[in-house]
Amino acid sequence: xxxxxxxxxxxxxxxxxxxxxxxxxxxxxxxxxxxxxxxxxxxxxxxxxxxxxxxxxxxxxxxxxxxxxxxxxxxxxxxxxxxxxxxxxxxxxxxxxxxxxxxxxxxxxxxxxxxxxxxxxxxxxxxxxxxxxxxxxxxxxxxxxxxxxxxxxxxxxxxxxxxxxxxxxxxxxxxxxxxxxxxxxxxxxxxxxxxxxxxxxxxxxxxxxxxxxxxxxxxxxxxxxxxxxxxxxxxxxxxxxxxxxxxxxxxxxxxxxxxxxxxxxxxxxxxxxxxxxxxxxxxxxxxxxxxxxxxxxxxxxxxxxxxxxxxxxxxxxxxxxxxxxxxxxxxxxxxxxxxxxxxxxxxxxxxxxxxxxxxxxxxxxxxxxxxxxxxxxxxxxxxxxxxxxxxxxxxxxxxxxxxxxxxxxxxxxxxxxxxxxxxxxxxxxxxxxxxxxxxxxxxxxxxxxxxxxxxxxxxxxxxxxxxxxxxxxxxxxxxxxxxxxxxxxxxxxxxxxxxxxxxxxxxxxxxxxxxxxxxxxxxxxxxxxxxxxxxxxxxxxxxxxxxxxxxxxxxxxxxxxxxxxxxxxxxxxxxxxxxxxxxxxxxxxxxx
Amino acid sequence: xxxxxxxxxxxxxxxxxxxxxxxxxxxxxxxxxxxxxxxxxxxxxxxxxxxxxxxxxxxxxxxxxxxxxxxxxxxxxxxxxxxxxxxxxxxxxxxxxxxxx
Numbered sequence: 292x293x294x295x296x297x298x299x300x301x302x303x304x305x306x307x308x309x310x311x312x313x314x315x316x317x318x319x320x321x322x323x324x325x326x327x328x329x330x331x332x333x334x335x336x337x338x339x340x341x342x343x344x345x346x347x348x349x350x351x352x353x354x355x356x357x358x359x360x361x362x363x364x365x366x367x368x369x370x371x372x373x374x375x376x377x378x379x380x381x382x383x384x385x386x387x388x389x390x391x392x393x394x395x396x397x398x399x400x401x402x403x404x405x406x407x408x409x410x411x412x413x414x415x416x417x418x419x420x421x422x423x424x425x426x427x428x429x430x431x432x433x434x435x436x437x438x439x440x441x442x443x444x445x446x447x448x449x450x451x452x453x454x455x456x457x458x459x460x461x462x463x464x465x466x467x468x469x470x471x472x473x474x475x476x477x478x479x480x481x482x483x484x485x486x487x488x489x490x491x492x493x494x495x496x497x498x499x500x501x502x503x504x505x506x507x508x509x510x511x512x513x514x515x516x517x518x519x520x521x522x523x524x525x526x527x528x529x530x531x532x533x534x535x536x537x538x539x540x541x542x543x544x545x546x547x548x549x550x551x552x553x554x555x556x557x558x559x560x561x562x563x564x565x566x567x568x569x570x571x572x573x574x575x576x577x578x579x580x581x582x583x584x585x586x587x588x589x590x591x592x593x594x595x596x597x598x599x600x601x602x603x604x605x606x607x608x609x610x611x612x613x614x615x616x617x618x619x620x621x622x623x624x625x626x627x628x629x630x631x632x633x634x635x636x637x638x639x640x641x642x643x644x645x646x647x648x649x650x651x652x653x654x655x656x657x658x659x660x661x662x663x664x665x666x667x668x669x670x671x672x673x674x675x676x677x678x679x680x681x682x683x684x685x686x687x688x689x690x691x692x693x694x695x696x697x698x699x700x701x702x703x704x705x706x707x708x709x710x711x712x713x714x715x716x717x718x719x720x721x722x723x724x725x726x727x728x729x730x731x732x733x734x735x736x737x738x739x740x741x742x743x744x745x746x747x748x749x750x751x752x753x754x755x756x757x758x759x760x761x762x763x764x765x766x767x768x769x770x771x772x773x774x775x776x777x778x779x780x781x782x783x784x785x786x787x788x789x790x791x792x793x794x795x796x797x798x799x800x801x802x803x804x805x806x807x808x809x810x811x812x813x814x815x816x817x818x819x820x821x822x823x824x825x826x827x828x829x830x831x832x833x834x835x836x837x838x839x840x841x842x843x844x845x846x847x848x849x850x851x852x853x854x855x856x857x858x859x860x861x862x863x864x865x866x867x868x869x870x871x872x873x874x875x876x877x878x879x880x881x882x883x
Numbered sequence: 884x885x886x887x888x889x890x891x892x893x894x895x896x897x898x899x900x901x902x903x904x905x906x907x908x909x910x911x912x913x914x915x916x917x918x919x920x921x922x923x924x925x926x927x928x929x930x931x932x933x934x935x936x937x938x939x940x941x942x943x944x945x946x947x948x949x950x951x952x953x954x955x956x957x958x959x960x961x962x963x964x965x966x967x968x969x970x971x972x973x974x975x976x977x978x979x980x981x982x983x984x
Binding site for chain 1: 885886887888889890905906907908909927930931933934936939
């Protein structure tokens with residue numbers, strides 16, 4: 292038990308002391324058992340106060356410390372660093388949050404906030420008496436990454452990794468690399484051919500000796516942990532053609548599998564183009580096509596556009612089909628981001644080929660964000676006409692039985708809701724991106740799938756390519772709708788993240804993990820089922836087996852702890868003993 | 884009565900003189916600054932021409948002639964549309980279409 296504790300209570304300028312009586316809090320806790328130093332300070336995180344704490348630890352031979360200040364998210368690492376600099380094990384530091392939990396939650400109740408602060412600090416001291424020295428788990432990292440998906444994001448990620456000296460295993464489900472962008476004729480804003488761009492990238496990948504490519508292959512198993520994953524890749528047998536081995540039965544032979552050892556896994560499995568429901572906006576009527584179908588028509592050749600054998604003189608584009616619908620399931624709720632710009636870009640290509648084609652854009656909101664606003668400007672100048680409709684009053688597409696004319700009826704909000712009818716030869720439904728469901732991959736990697744069906748990063752802005760699984764990263768359109776440029780940007784972010792994780796050669800992992808007291812374990816396996824990270828295994832013993840927790844795989848979530856009927860599992864840094872002592876200190880003792 | 888959208892009106896007007904409202908993004912600044920306070924001028928009028936809503940244009944004959952050609956809208960237009968020029972050309976069209984001149 293730690294007997295020489297330092298306790299520091301912070302004013303946080305006034306953020307805390309305007310509400311909490313800091314001096315009264317100090318007086319109430321200064322004589323707690325084990326406390327040898329107790330001080331207040333204006334800003335505990337300031338350099339001067341940090342140095343004062345270092346001095347206290349060294350002079351007073353402190354074996355534990357408590358800082359009562361702000362959220363642990365903000366400054367745990369700061370004060371662990373202070374402890375480390377003074378030669379105190381960082382895990383003997385305890386942070387108490389009296390800013391968010393007292394000052395900010397109880398503004399206007401000085402007495403109540405102070406009473407709560409005193410109890411929280413007492414609980415922190417009770418824990419600090421029991422904290423133990425922990426050492427980070429050091430893992431050696433393999434200088435190689437697995438990239439799942441050989442579309443534009445996967446290819447750029449593979450090349451980026453190779454260029455910084457990391458090995459790459461690239462796995463593509465289809466028989467050919469290239470993905471969706473490889474099928475596109477013209478990318479905004481440059482007008483470069485997607486097919487050509489992909490061909491160049493594939494050629495670079497093939498020339499790069501550090502990249503091993505497996506096509507017609509799937510990731511089927513993952514073992515190990517961040518820095519040292521062992522993955523199994525199943526390669527589909529090529530269909531036995533006439534020249535194939537005689538008498539071979541492809542069903543009998545299991546697909547050959549390849550094993551690889553990698554430090555990180557980058558998921559870049561892309562998306563699938565959304566298809567409207569039959570009947571929605573006339574989908575199913577001849578002459579009503581989706582944007583991907585239309586761009587293929589435009590890509591097909593330089594001649595005049597035709598539909599049903601007739602020259603196309605007028606086109607209506609209907610935006611946000613099947614998207615931005617609050618009642619929709621999954622991906623239908625959100626904006627697909629790329630499709631406004633892709634449509635406007637395609638309209639410009641049509642106008643460039645034949646300026647006399649009339650183009651009507653029926654939109655709810657137009658988001659050609661960033662510099663792509665220039666494309667929207669250019670399309671208006673080239674004669675595209677924009678009509679705005681309300682979500683609750685969508686355009687109606689019909690084909691007249693007698694005349695055979697296709698027409699779109701819409702109330703134009705820019706014309707005070709005037710009802711107009713637009714005779715057209717072609718209707719283009721702008722449908723956006725849908726997730727590409729891959730339950731097997733999600734299961735193997737344990738990457739969370741969001742309600743929209745896409746793989747989820749930890750935070751879209753702060754940790755945009757990291758997932759909750761250490762060492763498994765996501766990029767490109769598998770994490771949500773993106774244009775090709777944005778997909779490449781996120782692929783390169785995943786490369787940067789991988790470099791940070793692998794280039795040092797080793798990594799330190801948080802030692803606050805669960806441990807099993809083997810003598811008390813009965814091998815009932817309940818904890819195995821509770822672990823969301825697959826970090827618990829069984830180890831045979833003379834009398835049966837006991838659970839063993841892989842320190843590198845454990846995230847310290849604590850899910851296994853309460854499942855153990857023998858109470859044999861403890862979470863280092865948050866042991867039952869520590870938590871019980873904190874509860875006793877919070878609830879017991881004399882009322883403050 | 885649902886009006887049918889087409890390019891014919893804009894083409895007919897365009898044959899009589901310069902008429903270019905393609906850059907208009909329907910922000911409505913022109914209508915807001917119009918000293919005559921005529922709601923039809925000039926945003927909706929231009930839009931009716933672009934969409935080909937001839938009946939609406941004809942019905943707006945009086946507002947078109949009420950315009951002072953003061954150019955306040957034109958100097959205020961963020962998209963740089965030559966609104967006064969468009970109104971002049973539209974008057975030429977209405978002279979023929981409505982008054983048979």
